[in-house]
Amino acid sequence: MLGDKKVVFSGVQPSGNLTIGNYLGAIKNFGAFSEEYKCFYCVVDLHAITVRQVPADLRRRTYETLALYIACGLDPEKNTLFVQSHVPAHAELSWLLNCYTMFGELSRMTQFKDKSAKHADNINAGLFTYPVLMAADILLYQTDLVPVGVDQKQHLELARDIAGRFNQAYSPTFVVPEGYIAPTGMKIMSLANPESKMSKSDVNQNAVVYILDPKDAILKKFKSAVTDSDTAVRYAPAEKPGVSNLMTIYRCFTGKDYDAIEKEFEGRGYGDFKLACGEACADALAPVQSEYARLMADKAYLEEVMKKGAEEANYCARKTLSKVKKKIGFVI
Numbered sequence: 001m002l003g004d005k006k007v008v009f010s011g012v013q014p015s016g017n018l019t020i021g022n023y024l025g026a027i028k029n030f031g032a033f034s035e036e037y038k039c040f041y042c043v044v045d046l047h048a049i050t051v052r053q054v055p056a057d058l059r060r061r062t063y064e065t066l067a068l069y070i071a072c073g074l075d076p077e078k079n080t081l082f083v084q085s086h087v088p089a090h091a092e093l094s095w096l097l098n099c100y101t102m103f104g105e106l107s108r109m110t111q112f113k114d115k116s117a118k119h120a121d122n123i124n125a126g127l128f129t130y131p132v133l134m135a136a137d138i139l140l141y142q143t144d145l146v147p148v149g150v151d152q153k154q155h156l157e158l159a160r161d162i163a164g165r166f167n168q169a170y171s172p173t174f175v176v177p178e179g180y181i182a183p184t185g186m187k188i189m190s191l192a193n194p195e196s197k198m199s200k201s202d203v204n205q206n207a208v209v210y211i212l213d214p215k216d217a218i219l220k221k222f223k224s225a226v227t228d229s230d231t232a233v234r235y236a237p238a239e240k241p242g243v244s245n246l247m248t249i250y251r252c253f254t255g256k257d258y259d260a261i262e263k264e265f266e267g268r269g270y271g272d273f274k275l276a277c278g279e280a281c282a283d284a285l286a287p288v289q290s291e292y293a294r295l296m297a298d299k300a301y302l303e304e305v306m307k308k309g310a311e312e313a314n315y316c317a318r319k320t321l322s323k324v325k326k327k328i329g330f331v332i
């Protein structure tokens with residue numbers, strides 16, 4: 001709780017161009033909490049360097065991610081929008097929590113296993129302790145609710161375990177956070193390989209629809225999406241993963257349910273359906289794109305937002321951090 005409000009925290013890495021997976025699974029849902037909760041939305045640049053980043057790209061993407069937060073409807077007056085590295089308490093608490101996290105726990109994280117397979121030449125310690133930094137992000141703000149895509153569920157469970165363990169060892173210090181997995185977005189899969197997550201770091205550009213893709217690129221990507229040799233638009237994730245994924249995307253952008261979608265495309269081929277998906281996606285993203293362009297032309301404004309956000313975040317984070325240090329027994 002902060003004042004009389006419960007707290008929401010979430011983060012997105014500035015590690016690539018944001019996808020409709022990031023949008024539907026995460027950012028689009030963030031705005032709904034702004035009235036009822038005290039919300040912190042962070043650009044997690046410390047997390048991004050667990051894989052190698054080109055410095056100029058990282059810097060640009062940090063602005064871009066912040067601009068997208070705002071363009072997707074997060075009003076900086078109603079939400080605290082900030083950059084993780086502007087609040088030193090994140091790195092500091094992360095070290096402390098490392099000492100309350102077990103090697104075995106981190107070894108079980110599926111994201112670590114996936115990413116170390118993908119970046120076999122750079123399996124650094126940061127990649128391994130990534131979830132501890134994420135726990136620090138969340139716990140610093142006494143967060144009640146964490147909206148994330150389903151892929152982050154395991155990390156969230158770990159954050160809860162770490163909080164519980166620390167509270168048990170000393171006395172109640174951290175709120176044990178709950179996850180909020182968006183009922184609509186869930187997990188958006190790659191258009192080229194519907195068995196794997198749509199991910200902004202995918203090398204296959206056709207597999208991923210970016211929030212900032214122009215309409216013709218969006219239509220083209222949906223047109224080339226992998227489906228199956230059947231012709232029916234029917235929701236059956238195990239049997240028809242490609243079509244089901246497209247149906248989820250279509251559902252998210254139009255608000256229609258699976259039954260209605262099946263009826264709408266009964267007797268029509270995949271071609272029509274894919275075109276409708278592309279149109280719905282492009283139409284929904286158009287206002288986000290124009291607002292984004294306006295914001296990116298005003299760096300000074302974005303810097304003002306970052307600065308104000310960092311001040312607010314620093315204030316809350318320091319409070320928790322000093323509480324933690326006292327409990328551990330540091331001289332402060």
Ligand code: ATP
Nearest residue numbers: 013021022025026148149186187188198199200201
């Ligand atoms: P990377 O490819 O660099 O690992 P990512 O695309 O997974 O990145 P993150 O910045 O790690 O993106 O995630 C930001 C948020 O978007 C998280 O809440 C995550 O759960 C959500 N998210 C990412 N990809 C998807 C997806 N395909 N479907 C639903 N939600 C997603």
Ligand code: LTN
Nearest residue numbers: 009010011012044134137138148
């Ligand atoms: N690991 C998250 C990004 C993230 C995050 C957080 C999400 C970092 N810190 C705190 C929620 C709360 C991801 O989406 N890959």
